[in-house]
Amino acid sequence: MAQTMSVDFAEATINQYVCARCWSRLHVTYHDHQYWVECTNLNCNGEGYVTKGYAEKSRAQSYYDLMDARQNLRDIIQGANPVSKLSEAQIMKELGF
Numbered sequence: 848m849a850q851t852m853s854v855d856f857a858e859a860t861i862n863q864y865v866c867a868r869c870w871s872r873l874h875v876t877y878h879d880h881q882y883w884v885e886c887t888n889l890n891c892n893g894e895g896y897v898t899k900g901y902a903e904k905s906r907a908q909s910y911y912d913l914m915d916a917r918q919n920l921r922d923i924i925q926g927a928n929p930v931s932k933l934s935e936a937q938i939m940k941e942l943g944f
C-alpha cells in the first residue's frame with residue numbers, strides 16, 4: 848500500500864528503505880497532487896518499510912538457514928544420521944514402544 852509524503856521525505860525513504868513485505872525497492876510516483884512511495888513489485892500490496900540494512904541482514908541469515916537445512920536433509924537422506932540407519936522396529940524400541 849502506498850503512502851503519501853513530501854517529495855524530500857519520499858526520496859529519503861526510497862534511498863534508505865525497502866518494502867517491509869517483500870524487501871523490493873521502493874519508488875516515488877506523483878498522482879492526485881501528492882507524492883506516493885510504493886513498492887516496485889507489482890504483485891505486492893505490502894505496507895511499511897524496513898531499512899536496507901535490515902533486509903540484507905535478514906537475507907543473509909535466511910541463506911545460512913537454508914544451507915543448514917539442506918545439509919541436515921542431505922545427512923538424513925544419505926544415511927549419515929545414525930538414527931536413519933535404524934529400522935522402524937529399532938526406532939520404536941528406542942522411543943520406548
Ligand SMILES: [Zn+2]
Pocket residue numbers: 866867868869870871886887888891892893
Ligand atoms: Zn513489496
